[in-house]
Every structure is written in structure tokens, then in C-alpha cells.
Amino acid sequence: MKSKSEIMDIINKLDDHIADDFEAQDLDFKQWNDRSREDNVKTMISYAVCMANGGGGSVVFGVADKVKGKDLALKGIPFDIDATILQKRIYEKTDPHITPSFEDLFVQDNKIRLLIMHIFPGMPPHTTTDGAATIRQGKDCLPFTGTLRRQMVDITGQMDYTEEIIYEDWKTLFSHSAMERVREIMSRERVDETLISLSDEDLLTAIGGLKGQHLTKGALLLVGKPEAISKIIPQHRWSFRKMISDTDYSHRDDGTQPIPLALYELERFISVDNPLVTIESGLVHPEFNTYPTIALREALLNAFGHRDYRMLGTVMLKQYKERLVLTNPGQFIGGITPQNILHHPPVARNNHLMDLLDRLKLVNRSNLGVKRIFKSLLIEGKEPPLYREVGNNIELTFIASPLEQSFQKLVQQISMKGVPVEVDHLLILQYLMRHEQIDTSTAGYITQRGTEQAKELLSGLMKNFDLIEPIGRGRGRYYTLSRYAYGLLQDSLRYERQQHLDKEAVKTRILSVLKDRDLTNAEVRQITGMDRRQVNAIIKEMASEGVKIVGHGRGAKYTINK
Incomplete structure (x- = not known):
């Protein structure tokens, strides 16, 4: 938005320029229609929607934007126009409601009155009560179609809600318990000691969450008091349900705590019914949860970090007897789909929030989070996670698979060869454990790879690890686990049976x-x-x-x- 002094500087240049030369993403000039006051109101409503959807801005009424010369361009508006009534009309005719602020600007020795309408950034999409919507793109107000909305979020990043600054005393919004939890996580993740040793204020400033004594909304989501978050970011909410069936639950909990505390609460609820399996191995008896802690933590942080904070809704975790279902408001962006999420370059809706989480070592921004979820499940012989887009929500499902100790030992044995075992390898091996045969097309589908990459993966499992064997050639070729693989799985009889069937x-x-x-x-x-x-x-x-x-x-x- 532009200040009165900035607009006055532009007006003083109109003898050599037209106002259109100075129009931009956050500024427009409109001539007042002397024939119909109602048309002017409609124009104001339209521009209020346009600017709110486009990140906010100012519209100066009373200036002809295509006319050079100050005397000719400054047309003005009637002195009896009541800005309070205009504000009320715009509020009533927009959905969600937009409340503009107005400023008078008197020029030419106070003989001409200009009216500046300031529109604050909104939570798109805003529309008129008739359902019409436009969005500011450069100098233009374009129809706010679904495609344009997604492109704007995905590509330009102009709508990073979490980067907005909260102009209130940060200390009144700050939660010491949330910061204590953040420091515990930083210590556990071995963050640089010089960062951990900073005071709360210096730490928030160092990571970019405190700017000029004001918190960003992203920082509030990390270290804010629940009541402050509820007031300023009412969309933030988490919910837990212990499900008996698809329609009934035995326990529920909801909260508005900042992300680190919400993470702690949700993990605590899951741990009540996340059975442990203890494996005896010499003097060490490692324990394995039904749902690996790494997978849960990464999934929850992704849900909070990537949810659409412009939408009402909740990060919902439902625990069924045989599965966990995690949903968060928002759709996949930047071309990501459930079919390519494993290898797609990282795309963040909330860049600022993800930067804060990354600097505090709560997440990793190198697209490792999804792979960690897959690997932590697969390496224990469990089924891979399932991603879906359900309406305006992203849904992630974990199946309550048992620990496959023999498969875990197989992975340990081949890891000792010094060749890294990738998620793609684990996906293929897990598929063969359940289906006994795989072809190139299926390998490409389950690993989200192309045909040539799938062929290389299968070749690597055959030549580098000796874990699979080819059967047939050409289009009819498929692969099975090798005798060596079945030996590591301590299931040689299954290999002999498979060989007989083949x-x-x-x-x-x-x-x-x-x-x-x-x-x-x-x-x-x-x-x-x-x-x-x-x-x-x-x-x-x-x-x-x-x-x-x-x-x-x-x-x-x-x-x-x-």
C-alpha cells in the first residue's frame, strides 16, 4: 500500500507523465464517474476484491489515468461523498467481508478532493456477494479462476501468508513453553551451539522470525501463545480422534497450541496405542513401534508446514485399529501429485514457515521428509504410506503393518556391502515380498520412475545385490527374488516353490x-x-x-x- 506522501510525489510528476505510468501491483488510479454514483460504488467493490486477492494495495479515486498534465488529470470527487458509507457498502457486498480504510487527499490549493482506498491483504478467494472475483496481476485485475489461483500460489509465491508481520508487541504473543520445546528439539538435532545459546529475542531475529520487534505469522505458529494464535491465525488448529469405526470415536482432543507443542501432544496420543516389538540381538534389545517415530514426526511436520493457512480447517489425525489417517487443509501445489511426490523437487506453499522450521532443524528442506517417511516404514518390512488428494485436503495413510524381522536383516546384510540401499530398492523388494513377481512397468509405477530408470533399478538389484532373478525376455520378462535373497529371508523353501511354479x-x-x-x-x-x-x-x-x-x-x- 502507498502512503499519502508517496501518492503526492506521483501527482507532482503528472505534468510529464500519465498516472498509468505509475500503476503497479499495489497501486491504481481511477477517474470518478460524475454521471452515476452507484457505478462508482460498484467499481470500488470490484477493486476491493481485486486488491485483497492480489496481496493488498491502494486505489486513488479522482484521477484520469490516461491524461498527461496535472490540471487535466486531477478530476477529483464530490466533497459530499461520505467515506464511512462507502466502507459499509464494500463490507456488505464482499465475501469474505473486506473492510477498506479511506484517506482524503486535497490538492490544487484544496480545491480538488481525491479519495484513497487502502485494501489490506486478505485470505483469498474474496468475491463480491454476486460471486464475481478478480485478482491483481501487475496493473490488471484478471478473473480469479482456479487455474490462476493455483499458478499464483505455486509459481509467484506472492501469497505466503506466514511471512506477514504482526504489528503487536511480540513479547505479549510469546510462549516460553513453546520456545523451551523448540530448544529441546534443536539440542536433540545437534544444532550449532552458538545458535542455541542466543537469547529468545536474538534467536528469533537470527532465524528471521522477529523483524523490527514484530513477529511474523510463521514465528507465531512456532512460539506463540495459544490464545494469540486463536486470535490472529484462527485457521490454525489440530485435532485427534481415536476411532472405533468410520463414524464413532472413543477419544477426542483439539488444540491451538503452536506447532512444537501440537507435535508433542499428537505424538503422546499415538504412543498410548503404538505397540512396541522388542528384538533380541545379543546384549542389545532394540524396540520398534508399529508406526515408526521418524515417519510420524515427518508426516506431522509436513502437515503443519504445508497446510493452507488461508483456509479454515484442522490438521486431523485419526487413529484406527489398523491404520492412521492424517489430513491437512490444502491441495498439492507446484505440479506435485500422489503419483510423483517421492521424487518431485520440493515446493513450499509457506516458504517462510518452512525456512523457520529448517533453521531450527525441525524439518529438512531438501525434499528428504517424504523419503524419510517411506524409508522408515519400508526398512522395517512395512507397507509404504498412501497419499491422496481428497477435495481441498491432503490425506496420508499409514497401514498398521507388523515388523518383518527377516526383511530387516536382509536390508542390514546388503547394506554391509557398501552400496547404499535406496527407497526405490526397498519399494521393489517389498513388492516382491508380497507379490513374488514384478515387471518393468510395475517397478516404474511403484517407484514413481520412468521405464528406463525402472530398468536400471532392476538391473542394480540383480547385479549389485544379487537379490532378484530375471525370468523370460522381451516384453514378457519379469523378476523374482533370488535364491540368495530367500536365503537371507530364511525362507529357502519359498524359493524352491517359486522356482517350481516358474x-x-x-x-x-x-x-x-x-x-x-x-x-x-x-x-x-x-x-x-x-x-x-x-x-x-x-x-x-x-x-x-x-x-x-x-x-x-x-x-x-x-x-x-x-
Whole structure:
């Protein structure tokens, strides 16, 4: 928004410029319509919506914006216009309500009255009560379509609600218990001691949460008193439900505490029913929760850090007997979808809040949070998380999978080879544990990778780790866990059974072709992926099914008694 002195400086330049030259994202000039006062009110309502959606700004009424020369451009407005009535009309005709502030500016020896309408940043989308909405983009008010809204949030970052400054005494908003919790987390994450040793004020200033003795909204979400947050950011809320069924619950709790304290409360509720499994291993008996602490913490911080604070709603955690469901207001942004979230470059709706969380070591901004969630589950043999976009909310589900001790030992054994085990590898191995076979297309789908990348992953698991074996070739090729992998899983009988099933499948494939035509050894090798020796061996086994060799040498063919 522009001050009266800034606007006066522009007016003094109108002998050499037109007002349109100075219009910008936060400033516009409009000529007063002397023929219809009602049309002027409609224009004010429209510009109030436009500016509120576009981050706020000022509109100066009484100036012709395309006319050069101060005497010609300064048209003015009637002296009997009551700004209080205008303010009331704009409030009544906007949804959510917009309350502008007005200032008079008298020029040309007080002979001409200009009226400045200041619009504060709103929580888009604002519309007129008729449903119309525009948004300020540069000098223009454009229709505020869904696509434009998403593009604005995703690309320009002009609507970072958490970066806004709260012009109140920060000490009256500050929670010592929240700051104590922040310092505990910083200490646990081994943050630089020089940062931890700073006073509360210096620490908040150092991370960018305190600017000129005023907190940002992002900082308030971290260290604010619950009552202050409820007053200034009423959208912030967390809820917990212990669910009996999809419609009933046995326990509920809600709060408006700052994020670090909300995190503590939600983890505490989950821990009541997050069973531990103890694994005896020498003198050390490690314990494993049904829902790994790392996965829970990362998921909750992502929910608070990425939720849309312009929307009413709550970060909701529902605990069912067989699953956890976490939802937060807001949709995926920046091209992120449930199908590419694992590898998509990081995109933040609330850049300022995420910066604060990153500097305090509560989150990592290098897109590691989602991978940590996946890996902490997969490495224990548990099912991967499920992301969905449900209406205007993002939903994350954890399945209450049991600890697979044998799979965990397999991961430990291959980690000792010095080759890093990536999330993609774990996803493929977990899929094979449950489905026994995987092809390139399926590998690409579950790892959110392209076909060529999926081929490289499968090749790496085969050559670097000796964990999978190929069956067949060409489009019909698929992979199974290797004998070595089943050995690490202490399930060699399962491997033998799988090998038997695979051999039977190969025999069925050969027989189906032989019913139509004879086959050479080379053709069988192409169909099955076997070598010459393996083909000869399986053909001998199929003699009882009427398969025989006709001819000798290169002219030899396999046929079936018909």
C-alpha cells in the first residue's frame, strides 16, 4: 500500500507523465464517474476484491489515468461523498467481508478532493456477494479462476501468508513453553551451539522470525501463545480422534497450541496405542513401534508446514485399529501429485514457515521428509504410506503393518556391502515380498520412475545385490527374488516353490505355442529367456507330455504329438 506522501510525489510528476505510468501491483488510479454514483460504488467493490486477492494495495479515486498534465488529470470527487458509507457498502457486498480504510487527499490549493482506498491483504478467494472475483496481476485485475489461483500460489509465491508481520508487541504473543520445546528439539538435532545459546529475542531475529520487534505469522505458529494464535491465525488448529469405526470415536482432543507443542501432544496420543516389538540381538534389545517415530514426526511436520493457512480447517489425525489417517487443509501445489511426490523437487506453499522450521532443524528442506517417511516404514518390512488428494485436503495413510524381522536383516546384510540401499530398492523388494513377481512397468509405477530408470533399478538389484532373478525376455520378462535373497529371508523353501511354479509356467507357455507350430531351440530360448542347456533340460522333462525332438543339429525342432 502507498502512503499519502508517496501518492503526492506521483501527482507532482503528472505534468510529464500519465498516472498509468505509475500503476503497479499495489497501486491504481481511477477517474470518478460524475454521471452515476452507484457505478462508482460498484467499481470500488470490484477493486476491493481485486486488491485483497492480489496481496493488498491502494486505489486513488479522482484521477484520469490516461491524461498527461496535472490540471487535466486531477478530476477529483464530490466533497459530499461520505467515506464511512462507502466502507459499509464494500463490507456488505464482499465475501469474505473486506473492510477498506479511506484517506482524503486535497490538492490544487484544496480545491480538488481525491479519495484513497487502502485494501489490506486478505485470505483469498474474496468475491463480491454476486460471486464475481478478480485478482491483481501487475496493473490488471484478471478473473480469479482456479487455474490462476493455483499458478499464483505455486509459481509467484506472492501469497505466503506466514511471512506477514504482526504489528503487536511480540513479547505479549510469546510462549516460553513453546520456545523451551523448540530448544529441546534443536539440542536433540545437534544444532550449532552458538545458535542455541542466543537469547529468545536474538534467536528469533537470527532465524528471521522477529523483524523490527514484530513477529511474523510463521514465528507465531512456532512460539506463540495459544490464545494469540486463536486470535490472529484462527485457521490454525489440530485435532485427534481415536476411532472405533468410520463414524464413532472413543477419544477426542483439539488444540491451538503452536506447532512444537501440537507435535508433542499428537505424538503422546499415538504412543498410548503404538505397540512396541522388542528384538533380541545379543546384549542389545532394540524396540520398534508399529508406526515408526521418524515417519510420524515427518508426516506431522509436513502437515503443519504445508497446510493452507488461508483456509479454515484442522490438521486431523485419526487413529484406527489398523491404520492412521492424517489430513491437512490444502491441495498439492507446484505440479506435485500422489503419483510423483517421492521424487518431485520440493515446493513450499509457506516458504517462510518452512525456512523457520529448517533453521531450527525441525524439518529438512531438501525434499528428504517424504523419503524419510517411506524409508522408515519400508526398512522395517512395512507397507509404504498412501497419499491422496481428497477435495481441498491432503490425506496420508499409514497401514498398521507388523515388523518383518527377516526383511530387516536382509536390508542390514546388503547394506554391509557398501552400496547404499535406496527407497526405490526397498519399494521393489517389498513388492516382491508380497507379490513374488514384478515387471518393468510395475517397478516404474511403484517407484514413481520412468521405464528406463525402472530398468536400471532392476538391473542394480540383480547385479549389485544379487537379490532378484530375471525370468523370460522381451516384453514378457519379469523378476523374482533370488535364491540368495530367500536365503537371507530364511525362507529357502519359498524359493524352491517359486522356482517350481516358474518352471511350470514356462512349460505351459511352450506347450501353448507347440500346439500351433514347431519350435527351434533358439525360438524357445527367446520365449523363455533360458540358455541352450536349460532348454534341452526342460524339453526332456516335457517328454511325458508328448514333446519330442525331430531332426538333428541346426535343423532340429521340438514338436508335440497331436
